[in-house]
Amino acid sequence: MQKMADINLESSIPIITLIFLIAPAFVLLYVLVQNRKKKKHIEEKTQMKVIFDAELIKTQMEIQEQTMQTIGADLHDNIGQLLSLTSLTLNSIELDCTDKARQKIDAAIELNLKSIKEMRLLGRLLHGEQLLKLGLEEAIRSEVTWIEKSGRFVVVYDIDGEKCGDSNADKDLILFRITQEILNNIIKHSQANEINIKLGYLDTGIRLQIIDNGTGFNIGDLPEAQKGMGLKNIQKRAEIVGGEVFIQSTPGEGTFIDIFIPYP
């Protein structure tokens, strides 16, 4: 009988020990589980950073590409034409007729001055990326100047409020590219002749509003591929910096795009 009691007591020792150790063992388990979650969270953050960096590089390349396209088109359509005309004018000069020659030389000088002016504007565009160093406002202003130069659009560009605090170069780059994409869409598809751009500085971020008086569209009717190229790209870019995009468009009544990005 005594032996039985001893055996029972011996078998109860591990159970008693286990009961005593339940609380600390649970804490250890909790720490291990939480640590694993922390690892997963860090991995997700790293992956998001990689995606963000890749998107930034892509954005930079797109801005460069757009700059090169604009320069190419301008050299061909504008400066090239002016220089050809200058050359033609100079070739047609007859040295015997002094008065006519004088007129043609003046015309050639005027054409040449126009070319120089155009070249200067082109030079500024070549520094398009540098413009972002002067700030988002200036970069957008350069885009506006370029669009106005075509004579097809009346552009109103307003800046509301003042930027306080530090800049965020990455967000500036993304927002600038979004602006470029929206303006490209307006130029290519909207048939608008008025564009309103409003850049507002809020306490919590930046709000960019772009309104045009073009043909507008029904968002639901857009083919998936077209959405992917334009609007989805804008949406994706805004989301990557924690922003939101609101698009309102009615056929025949233009388009209103509102973007909010937390800043800095």
Added chain:
Amino acid sequence: MLRYFTLNTTVETLSFVIAFVCLARDASPVWRRMILFLFITCVTEMLGIHIKRLYLADRVHVHPNVWLYNILLIFQAGFISSMFLLILNKYTNGKLIIISGLALLGVLYVFELLSHGIFAYNNITNTLMSVLFVLYSYYYYYCLLKNDKYVNLTFSPDFWWIAGALLFYFGRTACNVFFDILSLLKPDIVITYPIYKVLNIILYSYWSYSFMCRKWLISTSKVQFQ
């Protein structure tokens, strides 16, 4: 000689050997001091067995081995607190809490010694020390979770060293608290001893593993620096 090797002393000696192999060339003096602490623990345990034998043979002239464990308490408080300080300092300034804890233990230790002499065990100091170590352990885990940096806990010597300390001192505190109830289960044999044995195995296994992790980490960093 073999009679000095009980389950407890065997586990402690094994842990001492592992500590010696793994920590002898450790860069941190605090970790290296663990070898000394385990050596003191092994010697104390064996001396304890020897004195117990002498006492059982001559209860009139020989005192029980309790005084020896009272001395060991000082080393335990010192060495283990310094380890906690080293580990906690990685996350926060642990100086204040560790020094305050040591001061409290010191005062209580002297008070107990003065009240009942060295031949009775300093139970309150021992219990308070266990509680403090449990709290330090919880504080470490709190800091670990709060910290943004990820640590691979599978190979973290700090984590396993504190896990051993937490399980051991928590179990021991629980045993101390329920000592009276546990004694009722079998009055002629103190039931807490077998539980202490289990706790000892847990403590020294975890510590040995943490020493191995420490050694493994040092070899890795050597390879990286070459």
